[in-house]
Amino acid sequence: MMNLIDYLKIETSYVSKERVELLLPLSKIHHQPFGYLHGGISGVLIETACSIGANQHLTASQVAIGLDLHVNHLNKAQTGQLRVVAQPVKIGRAIQFWTAEVYLDGETIVANGSCTLTVKG
Secondary structure (H helix, E strand, O other): OOOHHHHHOOEEEEEOOOOEEEEEEOOHHHEOOOOOEOHHHHHHHHHHHHHHHHHOOOOOOOEEEEEEEEEEEOOOOOOOEEEEEEEEEEEOOOEEEEEEEEEEOOOEEEEEEEEEEEEEO
8 A cells, every 4th residue: 555655656755853855756646736745745855754753752552643733835846856954942851842844855935834743643
């Protein structure tokens, strides 16, 4: 069975407890009907990067699940490669808070956001 990360072709570039980087080569499946990056893709990238990072702080019997996601769309994108960089702000026993930025071709910021996650298990 294919999951969303595989379907969208999101690639893991770097993972640690302090930073997560994901890459996404843009294609037409990532566009909204007017030919620009669909804003939901930025949300998926931000929550995915934050979730991967949050889970680095947990035991094998725990999982971090998103509670809240905020996304600010700052610039348009059509072609190129997106890179999302997520970093923790607060790592607690029950709640984690992460921020992330989405860049186009390594320089233009496309979106930024934050994700609050709860720890289960």
